[in-house]
Amino acid sequence: MRASTTVILGGGVGGIVAANELRRRLPAVHRIVLVEKNAQHAFSPSFVWVMTGARRPAQIMRPLRALVPPGVEIVQAEARALDLDHQRVAADGISLAYDYLIVALGAELNGNLIPGLSEAADTFYSLSGALRLRQTLESFSGGRVAVVVTRSPYKCPGAPHEAAMLLHELFRRRGLRGKVDLHIFTPEPQPMPDVGPALGQALRGLLAERNIGFHPLHKLVAVNPGSRELVFEEAPSVPYDLVLVVPPHCGPRLTQQAGLADDSGWVPVDPATLATRHERVFAIGDVTALQTPGRWHPEVPLFLPKGGVFAHGQGQIVARRLAAEIAGATPRHVFRGRGFCVVDAGQRRAVAATADFFGVPSPKIRLHQAARVWHCGKVLFEQWWLAPLGFRREILRLMLSLGCGRLGLEM
Ligand SMILES: Cc1cc2nc3c(=O)[nH]c(=O)nc-3n(C[C@H](O)[C@H](O)[C@H](O)COP(=O)(O)OP(=O)(O)OC[C@H]3O[C@@H](n4cnc5c(N)ncnc54)[C@H](O)[C@@H]3O)c2cc1C
Incomplete structure (x- = not known):
């Protein structure tokens, strides 16, 4: 098996999940390089709690290094140019060659x-x-x-x-x-x-x-x-x-300059595989424009909403597909457009919805009434995301014991 290099651009939600999943699945001989401009990761769903005083910034920030295993190389730099023909990324004076590229640059x-x-x-x-x-x-x-x-x-x-x-x-x-x-x-x-x-x-x-x-x-x-x-x-x-x-919100300039984005400024991807129009280049999360098969109004095309839950799921899928391809197997995992949303409503209660966005003729949505369990689930998800890698299993177990499995969690 030839050693490969996968470069992941952007160490936010999608990039972190993809890096973790790839490292779990690939032998150490394969390099995984995560390019991120910030040394610290901040968990954005908690920004509203910072606004109201329920969290201090230090409570929702972690060094990126703590969120990915040692086998992932972190390049702390701003990616400045993409050369898709020669499979290279320029980042603050460094030039990185890749076999596979995962673009997870989010929105500007x-x-x-x-x-x-x-x-x-x-x-x-x-x-x-x-x-x-x-x-x-x-x-x-x-x-x-x-x-x-x-x-x-x-x-x-x-x-x-x-x-x-x-x-x-x-x-x-x-x-x-x-x-x-x-x-x-x-x-x-x-x-x-x-x-x-x-x-x-x-x-x-x-x-x-x-x-x-x-x-x-x-x-x-x-x-x-x-x-x-x-x-x-x-x-x-x-x-x-x-x-x-x-x-x-705008698509990142970098993807527009590289010709990865369409006229909307976002990167079009295959809904199932997250492949872009360029071979061996994938895009996940907020940077994408993913048109779904169903719609609410016959005249209005529907795009997957931008959300961490989708960046997370897409990161897992792309990593699993790449790991299979690199191992010489046929990739079988596909993104199915499923996710959930929990909206905190105050007084320690939240409303929740689960969604199958690829449902036809329109997405299938299930609503859950405002309840304390969803608020607890949101807090526990925050704790799971920020916990040291070795401590996450216990938090997940607690979430499942509370009934949060009904959201279709796959962490
Ligand atoms: C207030 C708020 C509340 C939210 N609540 C929820 C919620 O409850 N549930 C939910 O599912 N989603 C929620 N989201 C959305 C969620 O945070 C995003 O959808 C998610 O972070 C998208 O992940 P991503 O990996 O695509 O992008 P990001 O997480 O934004 O990551 C992109 C990364 O790329 C880096 N980057 C950008 N350009 C460069 C460059 N040129 N070089 C190097 N690095 C670069 C950035 O620094 C960043 O770390 C919320 C967002 C906000 C703002």
Whole structure:
């Protein structure tokens, strides 16, 4: 067997899972190189808890080195160019040759696409933004609070609703809720449109119970920090006292420059194998545009939502397929578009949904009522993700004993 080198670009959720799974399956003679610009990994589903003060940053960060085994080489550098013809990656002065490439670079957030946004708004979509919001919220004494989704697609379409419900809870606990007018604005027609009408209706109900205004079909075109106004396309402007945003998401420049992305800026992949149009190059997670076979409306093509749960599952599948191919066997594992979503609703309860996104004629979604078990599952998943590699089994056992197996966990 010839020794091979697999380079994984991006050591976030998808890259970490792919590196672990590949190392478990491949003999040591095969190199696995993980290229990541940050030495520390931050677990983004917990950013909303940093915002509300339920977590300190140190509680949700780990050195990347602690999350992958010693047999994975980490190159801490920014990947700057991809030469697909010669199978090379340039990263901060280093040139890496690969036999197989897994692109797991995630999405880039760009607040500068909307005038006034970066000056006026903060975001819980980054750790630094969540921390600044926590400080702002500590001295906030009331007024209109707007959670604004700027553009689709964006990662974790449950997160803005979760953030609004956790803000409701925070203000209630501080005795401020009566002084806060809380709203969500989004260009989408309903909450989480890709997950279908039933979940949208359920989330609308939860928001209404908490007196959180939900304003669909509001596309933000500018923020005016002077007059403290949100300016929408084809809808009246709205005054605000505090604005929290989901910034516009773009495909990474690197994949666009290399010709891996299509006109949307995202990388098209085969839904089952995650193969790109280039031989031996795969893409997983948020960087991809994965069109699903079913749809909710006959006219509107449906893409898999961007979420850690899918980056995780795709990382496992690509690693298993590559390990088989390198061993000279026929790869049999295929990605089936299954995942779950848990949205924290406050008071230690969460709603959950499991989804088969490749269902036809439309994805098959199963909703689970708001319950404490899903909140506990979300906390335990966070602990599982951040635990030293040797300690994860016990946490998984605990999750399964609580009934979280109903989410279809495969960790
Ligand atoms: C507030 C919030 C809440 C969320 N909640 C959930 C949730 O409850 N459930 C869920 O499933 N998902 C959730 N997500 C989404 C989830 O975090 C992402 O979908 C997931 O991280 C995607 O994984 P990925 O590997 O594709 O990208 P990422 O995890 O973003 O990893 C990309 C990595 O590439 C690195 N990188 C980028 N460019 C370069 C370069 N040029 N050179 C080197 N390294 C580079 C980045 O530093 C990063 O580490 C949430 C996200 C946010 C922001």
